[in-house]
Amino acid sequence: MTTYHALNEQEATEIARGIEGFFPAGAPLACREIGDGNLNLVFHITDSASGKSLIMKQALPYAKVVGESWPLSLDRARIESEKLILEGTMAPGLVPVVYKYDPELSLTVMEDLSDHVIMRQGLINGTRYPLFADHISTFMANTLFYTSDLGMNQQDKKLQVKNFINPDLCKITEDLIFDDPYTVSANNNVPPAIEDAAEALRNDTQLHLEVAILRDKFLTNAQALLHGDLHTGSIFATPASTKVIDPEFAYFGPMGFDVGAVFANLILNYAGQQYWISDDAARKDFRRYLLDTIEDVWNQFDRKFRVLWNEYGIDRLANATPAYQDFYMKRLLQDTIGFTGCKIIRRIVGLAHVADIDKIPNDDIREHAQRGALTIGTELIRRHRNAQSIQELIDITETAMQ
Ligand SMILES: Nc1ncnc2c1ncn2[C@@H]1O[C@H](COP(=O)(O)OP(=O)(O)O)[C@@H](O)[C@H]1O
Ligand SMILES: CSC[C@H]1O[C@H](OP(=O)(O)O)[C@H](O)[C@@H]1O
Numbered sequence: 190m191t192t193y194h195a196l197n198e199q200e201a202t203e204i205a206r207g208i209e210g211f212f213p214a215g216a217p218l219a220c221r222e223i224g225d226g227n228l229n230l231v232f233h234i235t236d237s238a239s240g241k242s243l244i245m246k247q248a249l250p251y252a253k254v255v256g257e258s259w260p261l262s263l264d265r266a267r268i269e270s271e272k273l274i275l276e277g278t279m280a281p282g283l284v285p286v287v288y289k290y291d292p293e294l295s296l297t298v299m300e301d302l303s304d305h306v307i308m309r310q311g312l313i314n315g316t317r318y319p320l321f322a323d324h325i326s327t328f329m330a331n332t333l334f335y336t337s338d339l340g341m342n343q344q345d346k347k348l349q350v351k352n353f354i355n356p357d358l359c360k361i362t363e364d365l366i367f368d369d370p371y372t373v374s375a376n377n378n379v380p381p382a383i384e385d386a387a388e389a390l391r392n393d394t395q396l397h398l399e400v401a402i403l404r405d406k407f408l409t410n411a412q413a414l415l416h417g418d419l420h421t422g423s424i425f426a427t428p429a430s431t432k433v434i435d436p437e438f439a440y441f442g443p444m445g446f447d448v449g450a451v452f453a454n455l456i457l458n459y460a461g462q463q464y465w466i467s468d469d470a471a472r473k474d475f476r477r478y479l480l481d482t483i484e485d486v487w488n489q490f491d492r493k494f495r496v497l498w499n500e501y502g503i504d505r506l507a508n509a510t511p512a513y514q515d516f517y518m519k520r521l522l523q524d525t526i527g528f529t530g531c532k533i534i535r536r537i538v539g540l541a542h543v544a545d546i547d548k549i550p551n552d553d554i555r556e557h558a559q560r561g562a563l564t565i566g567t568e569l570i571r572r573h574r575n576a577q578s579i580q581e582l583i584d585i586t587e588t589a590m591q
Contacts, residue, residue: 191291191293191294192293193250193263193293193294193295194294195230195247195249196230196232196245196247196294196296198220198221198222198232199220201220201222201232201234201245201247202218202219202220202234204245204291204294204296205218205220205232205234205243205245205298206218208243208288208289208298211241211243211288212236212239212241213236213238213239216236216238216239216241217236217237217238218234218235218236219234219235219236219237220232220233220234220235221233224246224253226253226422226435227252227253227254227541228248228249228252228253228254228261228437229246229247229248229249229253229437230246230247230249230253231244231245231246231247232244232245232246232247233301233303235301242301242303243288243298243299243300243301244285244298244299244300244301244302245296245297245298245299246266246269246296246297246299247266247294247295247296248261248263248265248266248269248295248437249261250262250263252361254540254541260357261357261358262356262357262358263295264355265295265355265357265358265437265438266290266292266295266296266297266437267290267292267295268353268355268358268436268437268439268440269297269435269436269437269439270287270290270297271290271352271353272353272414272416272436272437272439273285273287273297273299273434273436274287275332275336275414276328276332276416276433276436279331279332279335279336280327280328280331280332280433283324283327283328283431283432283433284328284432284433284434285299285300285301285302285432285434286299286300287299287300288300302425302432302434304427305425305426305427305430305432306425306426306427307421307422307424307425307426308321308421308422308424308425308426308431309420309421309422309424309454309458309543309544309545310544311426312421312455312458312479312545313458313461313465313544313545313548314465315465315466315471315475316426316428317428317475317478318426318427318428318431318482319428320428320429320430320431321426321431321482321486322482322485322486322489323489324430324431325424325431325433325451325486326485326486326489326490326493327489327493328431328433329419329444329447329448329451329490330489330490330493330494330497331493331497332413332414332416333412333413333414333415333444333447333494334413334494334497334498334501335497335501336349336413336414336441337412337413337444338412338504339498339502339503339504339507340497340498340501340502340503341503342503343503343504346441349414349441350411350441353414353439353440353441354440355417355438355439355440358417358437358438358440359407359438359440359442361438362407362417362418362438363404363407363408364376365535365539365540365541366407366531366532366535366539367400367403367404367407367531368404369535369539369540370387370390370534370535370538370539371390371391371393371396371397371400372391373391376539376540377538377539377540378538378539378540378541378542379538380537380538380555380556380559382552382556382559383537383538383556383559383560383563386538386559386560386563387538390534390538390563390567393567395571396567396570396571399527399570399571399573399574400531400570402527402574403524403527403528403531403570403573406442406443406445406524407442407443407446407528410442410443411441411442412441412442412443412444413441413442413444414439414440414441415438415439415440415441415442415443415444415446415447416433416436416438416439416447416450417436417437417438417439417440417442417446417447418435418436418437418438418450419433419447419450419451420450420451420453420454420532420543421451421454421455421458422435422454422543423435423436443524443528444521444524444525445521445522445523445524445525445526445527445528446524446528448486448487448490448521448525448528449524449525449526449527449528449529449530449531449532450528450532451486452483452486452487452525452529452582453528453529453530453531453532453533453536453566454532454543454545455479455482455483456479456483456529456533456562456565456586457533457536457543457545457546457562458479458545459476459479459480459586459590460545460546460558460559460561460562460565460590461543461545461546461549461558462475462476462479463549463554463557463558463561463590464549464550464551464554464555464558465545465549476590480583480586480587483579483582483583484579484580484583487522487525487579488579491518491522494518495514495518498514519577522576522578522579523573523574523575523576524573526569526572526573526576526581526582527569527570527573527574529566529569529582530565530566530567530568530569530570530571530573531566531570532566533562533563533565533566533569534562534563534566534567534570536562537559537562537563537566538563546558546559546562561589561590564589565585565586565589565590568585568589569582569585572585
């Protein structure tokens with residue numbers, strides 16, 4: 190039996206060679222560790238002769254971005270592989286195929302998606318993804334509906350809640366998103382130029398009330414099995430294809446947390462475009478595209494979720510009470526808007542930032558984008574409980590960045 194240890198490239202190559210029927214015998218394999226995320230090792234293994242390749246992702250027993258002082262459970266590798274497999278059945282074609290999971294080494298072997306681009310980088314480059322709204326709305330409607338009490342046997346769901354208990358990764362979210370940005374914390378990474386805005390966040394007790402309400406939902410509302418970290422760095426895309434990766438933060442939580450992650454990261458890109466597209470007309474056009482995408486994602490998600498509910502809903506009372514569906518979807522929109530705000534703010538003053546804004550080399554433009562994003566984030570959080578339509582999120586974004 191292999192005992193757990195962090196692999197090097199040579200060991201990863203040997204394991205790949207041993208996967209039955211994948212690479213031809215004696216294939217000239219090359220391996221590179223390409224992990225650019227905050228937590229794990231990712232090995233890219235290719236055979237130049239056959240052109241075949243695969244990805245091996247290995248969990249480390251600590252958060253890579255911080256080091257061994259921040260231990261993390263290896264069980265997240267099981268959660269990630271099981272969630273990827275589930276997503277593959279509920280949203281076929283929208284996630285990588287899992288070839289193998291090795292519990293001893295906390296290793297998931299999966300389809301190589303290197304012909305796609307990480308969407309965050311694609312958007313920074315000004316690429317448009319005309320099928321993204323259709324794909325991601327299907328992904329979210331299917332995975333959220335079929336793991337909720339509306340779409341799955343409610344006793345089976347309780348067993349799944351137990352299977353996807355993910356305390357270490359939830360604690361990261363609870364601290365980094367719902368606590369640290371609103372206090373003085375060693376985890377924070379506040380850009381010195383906006384220390385005044387960070388101090389305003391720390392002193393805004395009205396805002397703290399709204400964040401506490403959203404935090405309570407994240408802690409207690411086991412509404413559906415979430416991806417849990419659905420930002421544009423967890424999405425591989427081409428104009429024709431979308432693949433969602435990296436569900437190691439999966440747990441049963443409030444649906445709006447996933448939808449809000451998508452919107453927050455589109456808005457962060459919107460804020461960063463002040464630099465990435467220097468031509469005024471082209472920037473205006475791309476920003477319109479980003480907001481239209483948000484509107485499209487919400488409208489398609491809302492429609493697809495209702496269709497699933499009407500056709501496959503298993504809850505008698507919920508099915509027989511049409512007004513309940515409207516109530517449910519409005520509350521989901523309000524949660525989405527609140528979580529969008531929280532996820533924007535954490536990426537400006539919290540531990541882990543985003544390239545859309547941090548990689549802007551011009552100090553003034555970067556600061557403008559950071560301040561604009563904080564304004565959008567705080568407004569969304571402040572207004573989320575009264576929101577009636579997705580247009581409000583769009584208006585808040587446009588107004589803040591004028
Ligand atoms: N299936 C895949 N195909 C190709 N590259 C991948 C795949 N999965 C991950 N990667 C690469 O590894 C990087 C980190 O992967 P990710 O799952 O986001 O790790 P982490 O959990 O550490 O954030 C991605 O940004 C991407 O470049
Ligand atoms: C200490 S983990 C910080 C941050 O990193 C995760 O993202 P990723 O796995 O894509 O690198 C997640 O968003 C966490 O909040």
